[in-house]
Amino acid sequence: MSIIGENVIMQLIPLLAIALVIYLVVRRSSHKSKFVPNKNMITTEFTDEHGPFQREKTVAGRGSEKIMMLVFWITVFLAMPAGIVFVLGSVKSSGPIIPVATYLIIWWMCFLGWKQIKEGVSQTPDKVAFMFKMDPFVGALVALFMGVYILLFFGAQRVLSKLWRAMALSGGNTRVRGARIRPAEIEWPLVSTIPFHDLRGRIRHWLTLIKTTPIHEDxxxxxxxxxxxxxxxxxxxxxxxxxxxxxxxxxxxxxxxxxxxxxxxxxxxxxxxxxxxxxxxxxxxxxxxxxxxxxxxxxxxxxxxxxxxxxxxxxxxxxxxxxxxxxxxxxxxxxxxxxxxxxxxxxxxxxxxxxxxxxxxxxxxxxxxxxxxxxxxxxxxxxxxxxxxxxxxxxxxxxxxxxxxxxxxxxxxxxxxxxxxxxxxLHTWDRLHLHGGAVETGDLLWVKSHGHSIKSGDLQPGEQIRIQWQRGRILSLLKAVTGKHLGHIITAKQKVAVDMEGQVFFHFAGQPEPAIVPVTSVDIIERG
Known part of the structure; x- marks a missing residue:
């Protein structure tokens, strides 16, 4: 079995176990609610060819039902990235269409299963009626989760990539050296070659990022x-x-x-x-x-x-x-x-x-x-x-x-x-923009990410490499848990996930020896 498959299975087992426990709790709560006399009884009037009639059913308390349903969908939401990677072999190797379609089908099936649990019946409900009769509160939660999930997992940068390159990657808006600053023309390894880390590894990377000390200047x-x-x-x-x-x-x-x-x-x-x-x-x-x-x-x-x-x-x-x-x-x-x-x-x-x-x-x-x-x-x-x-x-x-x-x-x-x-x-100094605002000058020797090294000679004068980080504690944790990358290396040709264990080898001006700088401390690398 591939390393990706092993990591996915290791991630799926605890999440599926949690989902199973929540399923049993919700099902037990749904069955118990039937024996509460009249308190949670709902009566609905219908009319057919035989005349009017009434149908009664019991439901669980609205508050507890919503809470359990929320927890259930969060669990499914967390398990989806691993499932899609397990099916497709790579997060984005088949483009956005297949993952989105797979995601919607799985959610639709989960909706139907939840409907059966909620009504306590074994027959398959009317699918069209179910989609339109869904509780508004639950529908809002589902829409919220779907939106957040698509933004985090499939990457809003696919939609905004052209706009981003036109605005953020122009690099010439600052007065310092004007139009000479531009994104580097280098290429990094394909996304499909980037290793997929298990949940423990991603949490470790998240802790490394949020513990990175900002370096300020006087x-x-x-x-x-x-x-x-x-x-x-x-x-x-x-x-x-x-x-x-x-x-x-x-x-x-x-x-x-x-x-x-x-x-x-x-x-x-x-x-x-x-x-x-x-x-x-x-x-x-x-x-x-x-x-x-x-x-x-x-x-x-x-x-x-x-x-x-x-x-x-x-x-x-x-x-x-x-x-x-x-x-x-x-x-x-x-x-x-x-x-x-x-x-x-x-x-x-x-x-x-x-x-x-x-x-x-x-x-x-x-x-x-x-x-x-x-x-x-x-x-x-x-x-x-x-x-x-x-x-x-x-x-x-x-x-x-x-x-x-x-x-x-x-x-x-x-x-x-x-x-x-x-x-x-003759070149000017290379510049290293550090997290916190400090800008250090010196000589760039190389940048290492995913086992791939970029040497200073690979960059033309005035080129720069931007490293876009998600440093917010909550959003970065959500990305780490859902399998999203916490940072991206941005060049003129691509936007690729950054190696959280990457390094920058830099000889600071005035220092006798070069130093290794963790990539998590770097925001911009600029060639002189």
């Missing part, structure tokens, strides 16, 4: 980073600066070790490439206070509002290390660009940041005070315009610096063309 930190990320993403590929190409959020593979670059890749907020130089820019939209440690000039101290001061490594030195790493990477790719053509800049874009003169007077530092006249005339201090104005200020200084240092003007055209090609191939 609200102030998240707001600042999200705003900065959105602005930089919008600037990616911007052509507002003459003879300059802008690249935002690019990751530079490490080709040589450096103490300030612990991970395999470093991220550069903004790269501006001109025929004369490469500008490596770190954007900080910080507020609060910032000053240099008097005892250690390599350390800075930063105090946010209402918080203690924290020590950080000099941002200038860290960005210079990134510029050095970029030069080494280009050299490893056969692009011979001299270190004198690579410039490092720190943009402090928040006018509310108070910094000491030691930092403010550093050659690499650009603050809003350098463009205060521009801001006063602009009226709107949007972050993207501030960054563009700072970039223009840097480019205006570019030619003067070249002359002062005695360097030739533009780089050779062949070198410039090579750099354009290399920068176009």
């Amino acid at each position: 609200a102030i930190k998240k707001a600042g980073e999200e705003g900065e990320r959105k602005v930089l993403a919008l600037m990616d590929g911007h052509r507002g600066l003459r003879d300059a190409h802008l690249y935002a959020g690019r990751r530079i593979p490490r080709t040589k070790d450096h103490p300030l670059i612990p991970s395999r890749r470093s991220e550069i907020d903004l790269i501006i490439l001109t025929p004369k130089a490469i500008h490596v820019i770190e954007v900080k939209n910080w507020s609060g206070e910032l000053w240099q440690d008097k005892e250690d000039p390599h350390q800075w101290l930063r105090r946010r509002r209402n918080r203690d001061a924290q020590g950080i490594r000099s941002v200038v030195e860290v960005n210079q290390a990134k510029a050095w790493s970029l030069g080494n990477y280009l050299e490893s790719r056969g692009v011979a660009v001299g270190a004198e053509h690579i410039r490092s800049h720190i943009f402090f874009t928040n006018p509310n940041l108070k910094m000491d003169m030691d930092i403010k007077e550093m050659p690499d530092v650009v603050t809003v005070h350098h463009i205060s006249g521009f801001l006063a005339g602009l009226g709107t201090k949007t972050l993207d315009r501030i960054i563009l104005r700072m970039a223009k200020l840097v480019l205006d200084q570019e030619s003067a610096d070249m002359v002062q240092q005695g360097l030739a003007g533009a780089m050779p055209q062949s070198i410039y063309d090579q750099m354009l090609k290399e920068f176009d191939q």
